Amino acid sequence: MKTKKSVTTFCVLCVLACAVVMTSGCTDDTNSNSDIENYATYSDSENGFTVKYPATWEKMETTSRVTFKNxxxxxxANIAVLSMSSLGATSLEEVVDSYGAPxxxxxxxxxxxxxxxxxSDPSDIDTRDILFVEGDRLFILGYISYLENKNDVETMNTILESIEVQ
Incomplete structure (x- = not known):
């Protein structure tokens, strides 16, 4: 009987320890993927796309690019749109072959x-670049984040994946 009580106590302590470990890294992340409905919407009618981003991030625009910065x-995170004909390319493969993306x-x-x-540079940064073509437009999406800011990576993936091309 004493052994059964000891095993039960041990199991309860293990469950509590696991719960503490699993929740110790949890924070109130205002930029989490579940909050995308609270994001602002950026629309670029000239380049034909919309994207969602955290309203607390700075937005910087040029003619062919928008950057969202924490x-x-x-x-x-960057979104650039270039004309395929201005690049002298007719396909994604030609762009990749011409400009390289190791x-x-x-x-x-x-x-x-x-x-x-x-x-990923194990000591410093995490990057992601995505290229795709829609009509005569080459979309170049990318981000740069310091590795210690894991929430930024999730947020930037949410930004990039929210793009809607018209």
Whole structure:
């Protein structure tokens, strides 16, 4: 009987210890994927796309690019749109062959044939670049984040994956 009580106590302590370990890294992340409905919407009618981003992030625009930056961590996500004809290319493969993107692979992104390159410098940064073509437009999506800011990576993936092309 004493052994059964000891085993039960041990099991309860293990469950409690696991719960503490699993929740110790949890924070109130205001930029989590579940909060995308609270994100602001950026629309670019000239380049034909919309994207969602955390309203607390800074938005910087040029004619062919928009950047969303978390000023607290210096992480940023970019979306650039270029004309395929101005590049002298007619396919994604030609762009990749001409300009190179080491370490990448052909894949599918949001229903588009795409080329994706993900890189991590174990001591510093995490990057992701995605290229896809819609009509005569080459979309180049990417982000850079410091590895210690794991929430930024999740948020930036949410930003990029929220793109809707018109």
């Amino acid at each position: 000023n607290e961590t210096n992480a940023f 370490g990448g692979k052909y894949t599918t992104f949001n229903g588009y044939e795409a080329y994706e390159a993900i890189a």
